[in-house]
Amino acid sequence: METDQNRGRPTVRAPGFGVGAYIVLAGLWASPVSGASMNPARSFGPDIVRGDVGGLWIYLLGPAAGTLVAVGAAYILRGPGGGTAASKAARGTLTTFIAKKP
Numbered sequence: 001m002e003t004d005q006n007r008g009r010p011t012v013r014a015p016g017f018g019v020g021a022y023i024v025l026a027g028l029w030a031s032p033v034s035g036a037s038m039n040p041a042r043s044f045g046p047d048i049v050r051g052d053v054g055g056l057w058i059y060l061l062g063p064a065a066g067t068l069v070a071v072g073a074a075y076i077l078r079g080p081g082g083g084t085a086a087s088k089a090a091r092g093t094l095t096t097f098i099a100k101k102p
Contacts (some may be wrong), residue, residue, distance in 0.1 A: 037043040088094040
């Protein structure tokens with residue numbers, strides 16, 4: 001891992017490794033427990049065709065619960081937000097000025 005020359009932050013040279021590692025670990029952990037699939041369409045699609053919608057609740061509740069947890073965590077970590085810069089960024093009117101080097 002090297003550092004970014006401009007900001008001193010570490011840079012990742014192989015981001016695909018992290019993504020692949022997550023997929024492998026998620027498959028190894030969740031598959032034996034629940035037979036989980038990484039693609040909801042492959043899991044839920046056949047259920048719809050069979051008329052078995054007993055597992056529909058998890059596809060509706062999961063994203064909603066994840067959204068609430070993420071918003072709560074962001075509120076705790078960053079505060080309520082709503083500053084002038086955030087409002088301008090949300091409207092797409094935030095501009096930045098870059099000084100030209102002589």
